[in-house]
Amino acid sequence: MMNTRTTQDWQAADAAHYLHPFTDFKALANKGSRVITKADNIYLWDSEGHKILDAMSGLWCVNVGYGQQELIDAATKQLKTLPFYNSFFQTATPPAIELAELLAQVTPPQFKHVFFAGSGSEANDTIVRMVRRYWDLQGQPQRSVIVSRINAYHGSTMAGASLGGMSGMHEQGGLPIPGIVHIEQPFWFESDRKLSRDEFGLKAARALEAKILELGADKVAAFIGEPIQGAGGVIVPPATYWPEIQRICDQYGILLIADEVITGFGRTGHWFGCETLGFKPDLMTFAKGVSSGYIPLGGVMVGERVARTLIDKGGEFAHGYTYSGHPVACAVAVANIKLIQRERLVERVREELGPYLAKKFAELGEHPLIGEAQTCGLMGALQIVKNKATLETFDSKLEVGMMCRAHCFGNGLIMRAVGDRMIIAPPLVMTLAQIDEMVALIRKCLDLTTAELKQRGML
Ligand code: PXG
Secondary structure (H helix, E strand, C coil): CHHHCCHHHHHHHHHHHCCCCCCCHHHHHHHCCCCEEEEEECEEEECCCCEEEECCHHHHCCCCCECCHHHHHHHHHHHHHCCCCCCCCCCCCHHHHHHHHHHHHHCCCCEEEEEEECCHHHHHHHHHHHHHHHHHHCCCCCCCEEEEECCCCCCCCHHHHHHCCCHHHHCCCCCCCCCEEEECCCCHHHCCCCCCHHHHHHHHHHHHHHHHHHHCHHHEEEEEECCCECCCCCECCCCCHHHHHHHHHHHHCCEEEEECCCCCCCCCCCCCHHHHHCCCCCEEEECHHHCCCCCCCEEEEEEHHHHHHHHHHCCCCCCCCCCCCCHHHHHHHHHHHHHHHHCCHHHHHHHHHHHHHHHHHHHHCCCCCEEEEEEECCEEEEEECCECCCCECCCHHHCHHHHHHHHHHHCCEECEEECCEEEECCCCCCCHHHHHHHHHHHHHHHHHHHHHHHHCCCC
16 A cells, blocks of 8 residues: 555655754755655665665664575564563563673673663763762762763753753753763864874864863763764764773773764774773673664663672663663664674775775775865765865855765765765675775765855855
8 A cells, every 4th residue: 555655655654744853844844855765785776766875874884784684584473472671670671681792792891781762862871860879879979970972972851962062952942951061173175284193183082071070070971972973964083083082081080972873883893992992991892783773772871980880889770761672673783793703794884995995085085076085994084175276165154065975866876965075885795896886986976065165156
């Protein structure tokens, strides 16, 4: 019945009833959404039958690609055996226990415990309550401030959006909530570029030290950051940045939190981004790639420093979600992690796919429209510029990134535009030939964007 509906029919019902996330409702209702109907491997198909290469892995999440039978079987089997039971009242389910055990194996050695949530936002909400609880139990309740960064993305719930550093989000709903402050981001390209990348990395990290000294170290609970900012534009920080952040957190006794929602589960060529970037967090949030997005799941890895306090002195931690440890989600995640292990996807990204993408992006970086090309593992960014020699950018009002994205859409490629930064995070199951195919599409779309800019007298 459903698949006899036409695109126009879907669009009309969508416009009549469906409020989409991060969307201008009226504008979309007028234009009509693109209806995605099926997927396989790294490709999607829309309701018009167009095939699209999904260079964003859904929304940074389908790490193992679409159509993996093992994940489907794991969900089906669990749905039949026990579709739901909670873990509130001294109960547990086998998939949740098995996943907790497996996560302790694949995460860095300081992590032996996990707290489950349903999404990255819920995981970050958990973080705020957990770090404040930790300091209460340490007899330092005044240590409640969490330092984050401008242009960070940590989700859309009240705490998630407050931790995030997106001004457009803070403007809606009276955010940030109290006790969350933001420092500069390690975005060398956006700086005046007078410092070398490494010098700039140290300077950006030392903004944390300055903020701690301004607030008083005895007031600061934690620092949170994405190892590589994702939604902010795939901003790969200078190599000096994270080691310096680590030094500062250690020196002042502040908890270090890695938001691994995008960078986890092989994306950067290690299981977690903190391993690639060289730091050792006390807490780590995850979601997306844990279940490759087949089913919602998130959580917090709790390092021994915090776990020992919560377990040994904490009593009841008054926090949790109906779906914390959902058995079907956990069963899918177990199958997903086992698949990543068996197919050696993390090693493949580190040794083969990541270096190949880096080489191809360096070539794209020579395109006249591109001022900076960055990759890390299978994340990449291409910064569009007006003048390649001076790195002058276009007026943001011209929305050149959106122009480029429209060419991508029109040519069977999904790539995201963050301002004029074109970004990708494709599935980790890609072949080298598929990277070539993706890069050829990107080049074509950059050429089409250049042609349109010239035709409209903007270049
Ligand atoms: N942390 C990070 C680092 C994220 O990227 C979240 C937390 C929140 O996760 P949930 O599961 O609550 O959405 C995210 C989510 C984009 C985009 O436009 C990125 C995300 C979500 C929606 C859009 O790039 N990341």
